[in-house]
Amino acid sequence: MAKSVFRTSALAGALGLGMAGLSPVAAQDRAAPAVEIAPEAAVEAASKTIAADPALWLVEDEDTKIYLFGTVHMLKPGMQWFDGPVKSAWDSADEAVFEIVPGDDQAAMVATFQRLGTDQTGTKLRERLDGEDRAQYEAALTTLGIPAPAFDSFEPWLATMNLSLMTFAKAGFDPNSGVEQILMSKAKASAKPMTGLETVEEQLGFLDTLPMPSQITWLNETVDTLPDAEEALDEMVGDWAAGEPEKLAELLNEGMTDPVLREAMLTRRNANWAKWIDARMAKPGTVFIAVGSGHLAGDGSVQEQLKAYNLTSQRIAY
Numbered sequence: 001m002a003k004s005v006f007r008t009s010a011l012a013g014a015l016g017l018g019m020a021g022l023s024p025v026a027a028q029d030r031a032a033p034a035v036e037i038a039p040e041a042a043v044e045a046a047s048k049t050i051a052a053d054p055a056l057w058l059v060e061d062e063d064t065k066i067y068l069f070g071t072v073h074m075l076k077p078g079m080q081w082f083d084g085p086v087k088s089a090w091d092s093a094d095e096a097v098f099e100i101v102p103g104d105d106q107a108a109m110v111a112t113f114q115r116l117g118t119d120q121t122g123t124k125l126r127e128r129l130d131g132e133d134r135a136q137y138e139a140a141l142t143t144l145g146i147p148a149p150a151f152d153s154f155e156p157w158l159a160t161m162n163l164s165l166m167t168f169a170k171a172g173f174d175p176n177s178g179v180e181q182i183l184m185s186k187a188k189a190s191a192k193p194m195t196g197l198e199t200v201e202e203q204l205g206f207l208d209t210l211p212m213p214s215q216i217t218w219l220n221e222t223v224d225t226l227p228d229a230e231e232a233l234d235e236m237v238g239d240w241a242a243g244e245p246e247k248l249a250e251l252l253n254e255g256m257t258d259p260v261l262r263e264a265m266l267t268r269r270n271a272n273w274a275k276w277i278d279a280r281m282a283k284p285g286t287v288f289i290a291v292g293s294g295h296l297a298g299d300g301s302v303q304e305q306l307k308a309y310n311l312t313s314q315r316i317a318y
Contacts, residue, residue, distance in 0.1 A: 052081035052241035056089060057296070057303060057313040059277060063284040066277055067093065068302065068313060070248075070293030071179035072240050074165075074233075076172045079241065082182065085316045093288035096187045098180055100203060101196040112201055116208040117158035124152040125159055128212070133220045140223045144170070156215035157207040160222050164229070171230035183290055197273055197291070206264050214260045240293050243318070249298030267300040274305035281311065 057068040067089040126134050138148045144166050151159040175181060187194050239247040295302055303313040
């Protein structure tokens with residue numbers, strides 16, 4: 001089911017673009033505004049309160065504790081997850097760590113999107129697509145109320161993320177209800193220091209340097225599965241809320257069929273983060289790390305990469 005949609009939700013949404021408060025579309029092309037959450041979807045979601053017990057791990061030694069918390073970057077309003085062990089771990093932490101910590105300079109963000117997301121060869125995006133793939137792509141744009149030429153100057157990876165994030169928003173998934181957005185607000189309110197494992201430019205660079213065939217395949221697969229986007233996201237969020245990383249891993253492994261994309265977006269980054277954690281263990285204190293749940297599940301996860309440093313993670317029981 002909707003394998004590429006899960007991949008996009010786990011990767012595109014996970015890149016911090018939604019939680020940065022700046023839509024890729026808004027940054028790149030003012031003629032194609034981001035789709036707002038459908039009012040009826042937002043009202044329905046807000047009327048439901050769902051208790052969640054997402055997975056939480058701890059890596060510790062004599063004087064250092066590092067909590068690992070898998071996140072979902074866009075949620076429907078009404079999900080109650082900040083309580084119990086998660087809240088206790090957060091409250092005890094001296095420092096909060098995220099994939100990225102977006103800056104306040106929106107002009108710089110726009111410039112980064114324009115520089116990395118615009119095709120520098122002069123080839124229009126639709127010219128890269130074969131007949132049937134192009135027709136399906138244009139139909140997807142029409143469904144979202146976007147003019148066919150709107151993304152012609154984009155590289156395929158940015159068009160993929162725009163289509164996915166806009167579809168998620170139309171289904172009622174809200175970046176303002178996403179885990180990072182809420183945690184960052186709490187950190188600011190309590191003056192808790194925040195650190196980014198990567199910069200926005202580094203994250204976008206991972207996609208910008210993907211080979212063109214991988215980018216096009218990702219775009220085509222995503223277009224094929226957009227009609228199932230809400231169902232796929234609901235399944236992912238359900239597994240996350242139930243604290244079942246194994247099921248998340250199954251979805252991720254099914255969807256991540258391109259080894260080039262998997263290496264660039266998951267395996268290599270997880271290895272970098274494991275190295276960061278190993279170095280941080282040398283400093284006393286308590287750290288709360290919140291990264292996309294796909295990074296803490298399955299083969300090559302951060303927990304698995306930590307074994308190279310003789311570090312083990314313990315699942316916190318609810």
